[in-house]
Structure formats: structure tokens, C-alpha cells
């Protein structure tokens with residue numbers, strides 16, 4: 001991991017996201033890698049304590065909460081599970097069903113967030129924060145500057161919400177759902193938190209550090225299959241081919257990847273490619289997958305380093 005960190009630290013291609021004005025202020029040099037095994041072993045390098053907003057990585061966990069709130073049949077009626085091959089912010093709905101294509105693109109995520117139960121905006125936000133807290137293992141907070149920055153500029157997302165309202169795919173509480181969506185995107189995490197969250201998904205929904213059940217284990221297969229096919233947007237196919245792990249990226253520069261039954265991986269580096277994926281994040285995950293045989297369909301045995309498997313034999 002140290003070798004990968006040193007190798008890519010000097011790679012400075014790409015650009016930080018600036019369509020949300022507050023995100024443009026980030027230091028582009030920040031870089032960290034962290035892995036957490038299902039046994040709770042943590043390996044971390046770089047700026048792993050640096051807090052940033054989770055952005056689209058939140059979509060994975062909110063999808064899980066929507067499944068818990070309504071069950072898979074109902075969620076599937078409102079949001080599909082087809083990869084789009086389009087950008088994360090594309091304003092397209094399935095022509096026939098009028099559903100957004102999947103819960104990982106913005107349209108689908110706004111619809112998913114609209115499904116979160118609660119009496120009023122505060123209860124819905126609290127339920128969402130409690131869900132994140134189960135995954136992270138400590139209190140989490142919304143970055144108000146990033147939230148208000150996106151709320152005042154997120155007209156494209158607002159347009160999607162109105163399109164879905166027109167087709168009856170979300171209910172009339174448009175502003176409340178959009179606020180909740182912008183708030184979930186502005187939840188603050190560090191690279192280590194993300195790796196713990198990914199490790200919970202690798203560990204049947206149980207946070208490996210606190211042992212708390214973060215999400216009902218019956219929905220892990222739903223969450224991971226949608227991540228696998230849709231998590232990296234219009235790069236999802238190449239990612240599945242090269243890295244072979246369920247994953248999710250966000251425009252603030254985070255990427256999580258899940259090695260089911262073994263560990264969670266998180267990389268943070270805000271320099272993005274044209275599709276909105278972290279450039280260093282993609283490179284590091286490609287190399288980790290190749291070096292340790294992590295691709296789900298790789299027939300060679302996984303070669304996790306000894307440090308990651310310390311507790312497995314005991």
C-alpha cells in the first residue's frame with residue numbers, strides 16, 4: 001500500500017469538481033488509501049483523517065435504507081437496476097417504465113431518497129444520519145457549506161426531480177426530497193470511515209469494528225449487484241472488467257470497493273477524470289485488484305497480504 005501511495009502521489013492529472021462551488025476549494029494533493037478487513041484489521045496511508053463530503057457514495061447506503069423501508073419489489077417499481085452507459089447527471093428516464101435507470105445515477109438516487117420514511121424532514125434526516133452512524137461507528141455530520149452550495153446551484157438535479165414528479169415516480173415533496181438528497185451528499189467522512197463502511201458491506205452488513213448490524217443482511221446482494229453494474233457510471237463496464245469488484249465513486253474524490261467476505265477498500269483523491277471518478281482512486285484499485293487477485297471472477301487464489309489476514313487463522 002505504501003508503494004502504491006508513493007507511486008501515485010506524484011500523479012497530478014485531472015481536475016477537482018467545481019460545479020458545486022464549495023468543492024472547488026479542496027486541496028488537490030490530498031491522497032489516502034485505506035483497507036479494513038471483516039476481522040477489523042485496518043491498514044491506512046496518507047491523509048486518511050481528512051474529512052470530505054461523501055457525495056455519490058451515499059447513494060449506496062441510502063439504497064440499502066430504502067430497501068429496508070419498502071422491500072425490493074416496491075423499490076424496483078420506482079427505480080430500475082439497469083446500467084445507463086451515461087454520465088451520473090444525465091437527465092434520462094426509461095422510456096417505457098418512466099423509472100430512473102438505477103439508484104446510482106442522480107435521478108435514481110433522488111427517487112431513492114424520496115422513499116426514505118419519516119414524519120417530516122427532520123425525522124427523515126435523522127433516520128438517514130443514524131443509518132450512516134451504524135456504518136461508520138461514530139456520529140456523522142452534514143457539511144452545511146457544501147449542502148447550501150449545492151442546494152443553491154443544483155438546478156439540474158431539481159429538473160430531474162420535476163421530470164420524475166411529472167411521471168408520478170416521486171411524490172409532491174420535491175423540495176424536501178432534494179434537500180435530503182443534498183444533505184446525504186454533504187455527510188462528512190474520511191477515507192478510513194469509507195473503508196469501514198465498505199467493510200460492513202463485505203461483512204454481511206455488520207460493521208467489523210463495532211459489530212453493529214448496519215443494514216439487513218438480506219439486502220447486501222441487492223446493494224452489491226447494483227454497485228457492480230452501475231456504481232462507476234459510464235465507466236462501470238470497464239471497471240467490472242478490469243477491477244472486478246462492486247464499487248462506488250463520488251465527485252469529492254472518494255471511491256469504495258468491496259471484496260465480499262473479505263474487506264472494504266477506500267481511496268480518496270479529489271482529482272477526477274472526465275466521468276467524475278477519482279484518477280488516483282481508479283489506478284490504485286486496479287493495481288490492488290491485480291496484485292492481490294481480487295477480481296471476483298479471477299480463478300487464481302486471492303493473495304491478500306499477511307497483515308490483512310492476521311486474524312483469519314486464529
Ligand SMILES: NC(=O)CC[C@H](N)C(=O)O
Nearest residue numbers: 055056088106185250251
Ligand atoms: N457523482 C457525484 O458524486 C454527484 C453527487 C452530487 N451531489 C450531485 O448530485 O451532483
